Amino acid sequence: MKNKLLILLALPLAFAAVVLFSCAEEKDEYVCPVFGELEQEPNPAKAGEEVTLTFTQTRKGNGIAGTTYTWKIRGLDTDEESGDKIDKVIEVHTNYDGNDKQAPTVTFKVPENCTSGSYTVDMDADFSCYIAPVLFDKTNAHGRLRIQ
Numbered sequence: 001m002k003n004k005l006l007i008l009l010a011l012p013l014a015f016a017a018v019v020l021f022s023c024a025e026e027k028d029e030y031v032c033p034v035f036g037e038l039e040q041e042p043n044p045a046k047a048g049e050e051v052t053l054t055f056t057q058t059r060k061g062n063g064i065a066g067t068t069y070t071w072k073i074r075g076l077d078t079d080e081e082s083g084d085k086i087d088k089v090i091e092v093h094t095n096y097d098g099n100d101k102q103a104p105t106v107t108f109k110v111p112e113n114c115t116s117g118s119y120t121v122d123m124d125a126d127f128s129c130y131i132a133p134v135l136f137d138k139t140n141a142h143g144r145l146r147i148q
Contacts, residue, residue, distance in 0.1 A: 122140065
């Protein structure tokens with residue numbers, strides 16, 4: 001008798017839980033992240049030391065798998081043959097959603113022969129998406145690297 005009573009009480013509770021949790025599920029949608037300010041550590045950096053650049057996110061993305069960030073720091077390197085200033089280009093490949101939607105970050109050593117000043121930083125982000133109808137997308141961000 002007690003078992004029947006427990007079953008009769010448990011069935012409505014189980015049904016209510018299923019309805020509640022099925023309504024709480026949100027439909028996954030693709031969202032392109034929006035990048036804000038460039039953060040630099042240390043700021044300013046010195047020639048010969050490591051520097052970390054990170055673009056903050058003003059809106060996190062969703063539905064993004066493979067991501068390639070191409071960082072270009074204009075005129076930071078020197079061509080060994082000609083002595084001309086050239087851009088430093090660094091590519092970072094990651095899984096955006098798989099890495100907790102972390103902000104794009106790169107760490108590198110500032111060239112020893114780098115002169116003090118402010119350098120333009122361009123970051124292009126190319127996304128492979130897994131939520132239809134978007135398969136590929138891209139965005140970019142810009143900032144300044146300060147060298148002492």
